[in-house]
Amino acid sequence: MNQPKKEHFKENLKKRHSSAKVFYFLLLICLLVGFFTLSVLIIDLAVEGGPWIRSQLFTNYHSRKPEEAGMKSAIVGSLINLGLTGLFSFPLGVGAAIYLEEYAPKNKLTSFINININNLAGVPSIVYGMLGLVVFGRMFGLFAPDSWLVQFFNLPVGKGALGGLQFNLLGIPWLEIRLPFGRTILAGGLTMTMLILPVVIIASREAIRTVPNSIRDAAYALGATKWQMISTQVLPIAFPGILTGIILSLSRAIGETAPLIIMGAFTYVPFLPKSLWDQFTVMPIQIYNWITLPQSEYRIHLAAAGIIVLLAILLSLNAVAVFLRKKFEIHWS
């Protein structure tokens, strides 16, 4: 009864097994693309840029003489920008995450906010540059001499390049405020904050979600108010995850070029920014500038050296984030 059945199926096992093997090798090749790219990149950077990592790179500003060119202002600018971005995005991002996870009612507004955050995460970074330019840099032109605001309130705006409103908050000399923010490092920090905010919110929410509800219940049962429960129980537990998320977002921010260019960061900055209201540049912009210069010392060697420095800082940030995550990971048994 078995023999006739078997003839219905020409199993073709050999052919099918060799197709399976071919498929497997194709898949391996796919993986090799990434691996190959990384290897080539690392070798190229090491060879072309390695010898150019000298003290000049860190102590000098950009110069027309390649031998003397460095990225001092770019490095400092990047670090200050990063600090500002972290400073602004932490409260806003974590606050939003707490609100959405612990307070928000299940209604249309909340779903709208959720959808909105997801959409913002997918907006190209260059658009954030345009946001920064108009909202922070120029403030919609509200402080231009011919704006309705200035005319109506008779605001004492300066003319020309340093135009706009300038005053000291509460009269204190070093609490100087300038409106609009213009092409300053403050505007740069705010622009980058807008860029990484959606990701910080999403990562912080994940971290808050991992706190088991039993902890919340226990806190309430002991008589804690909502904020007490959050600040004393949930946040300390979620904190490492939140911090990891922010650091990873910052490591992405440090490599961003387009938003800062659009918003008005400069390319050639032969000084270190000393106040929030100073002009600035960042490492990726400096690197981009070098890539576009005709001399090979700039576009190959200095660019590669600059990239090595950028990647080194980036990797350090990532390493810190991974280290923190592993160190403070709680295993709920």
Added chain:
Amino acid sequence: MLQENNLENIITTKDLSVFYGSTQAISKINLNIPRNRITAIIGPSGCGKSTLIRCFNRMNDLVPSARVEGEVIYSKQNIYSPNVDPVHIRRQIGMVFQKPNPFPKSVYENIAFGAKINNYQGNMDELVEKSLRQAALWDEVKDELDKSGLALSGGQQQRLCIARALATEPDVILMDEPASALDPIATLKIEELMQDLKEQYTIIIVTHNMQQASRASDYTAFISIDRTRVDDRVGVLVEYDQTSKIFVNPSEKETEDYISGRFG
């Protein structure tokens, strides 16, 4: 064990043991599965019934840490010998799972799947109809073969899975608790189906529903924990006989205890 005369064994296991890593799941099982009969495998949960049945179509190969010792003889060959292709075995020994798992394709495509990959030489439409009839599903879906398999009810989905397994024209059909996710009416339909199928196929069914085993099967194997091993939980064959004997007058006390519900 009392066996009917002139009964051919389609699958025989010799000292079959399975390890997952360093943990042993079942130990030295010796079983003769008779052709064209329904053999039930019963026992408390976690004793290796599924592990045992999955040896028959080498599905344990899919678990990286699984290691099989002993032999499983089918078609005069140990299916675990190195020159046997598991893909070939699986066409001949089909399987129906606990939770119905039709592909997210049409009813027709579900059934044709196994046949197509095995290069069926005959008329596909006829094969699909035949399989659905054998699974007692044809009348319910014959006008809607393009409908998605997932649109059927739970009981219908399971019969679809049976039809799908039948389409590769296997000798043996393994059923791993096929009705445990279904309502009583659907369950009854499956049991009736099994009786019809055993004319052409051999059926091995794992079940923890003892009433089902005593109603529907011809032979029953009772797998339970090895009492001689205190620290490990290893499944061994306690008793294997015609169903009528197992449920009325079992030889082993442990069997009697299990059947009368003293443990489970």
Added chain:
Amino acid sequence: MRLGKTTTQIFERRIDPSPNSSVRKKRLGSKEKWISRILFFCGFFSVLVTIGIILSLFTEGVGFFLRPEVSIFKFFTGTTWRPLSKTISPDNFGVLPLITGTLLIAVISALISVPIGLGSAIYLSEYASDRMRSILKPILEILAGIPSVVYGYFALSFITPIVEVIFENWLGIEVSFFNALSASIVLGIMIIPTVASISEDAMRAVPRSLREAAYSLGATKFEAVSKVVIPAAFSGITAAFILAISRAVGETMAVTIAAGATPQMTLNPLESVQTMTSFIVQVSFGDAPAGSINGQSIFAVGATLFTMTFIMNVISDFILNKFREVYE
């Protein structure tokens, strides 16, 4: 405020907080209210960001279109983009060359990122052992973390020379140094991790029982993967594809560095083109004054770009949500 309370303290609160007790005021008092208001503001802030983006782009964009030298119709249908030409006329402000350049690069890069990303995802999800995954996933993550500027450098230093060698030396076809193909290749590599990640999630969402069913019918691994898993994950994979294109459309620096600044209506990837994003960057470097025609043109282009990526992201999200519904 410490949580450890003595039993008396807890009972005191529970039993009778008199209406004037400071305890009760503290609990329901203004502090909690203010905190929840502040937190709501933080949550709502993201909506303000979106409003900010839309306002920025569209108010300035409208300013651009209101200019007499520009016509909306010709903007969207014109095939010449020459904003720096001496003749400022609507004929020189047709955005199609920029859109063509953007899409040409985006599509070619998707032809690279989707198959390779999908292949990586299949390997990771169906074939790789845990050890392999622990090596390969970090590599993909590192690839995803490399800044766009660095990919631009990689394009010029490695990819463009190879493209020149292959096409000019071997095939005798003319290649411009700045060309769309180099940019597309590098963009494709850049987006592989995104495609791989979404596709892998889609495939892992396919229940194990479906794979078991396929194997139990006598399928080889290739057959189970290609005929059951991938079709079941298909809409997730489609979402990954759309997202890949959306990301490529929004990419700036790698493209600006490698593809050139020649807005033209060409489908020849060996020529220099200009994308929407690199035009915006170009103008920003040029320090065009705020109200000038070029200063405003970047917003019109930016609004077009934003709308395109927004639509693609919405479609991709929609598909992903439908996909998740099936498997959850």
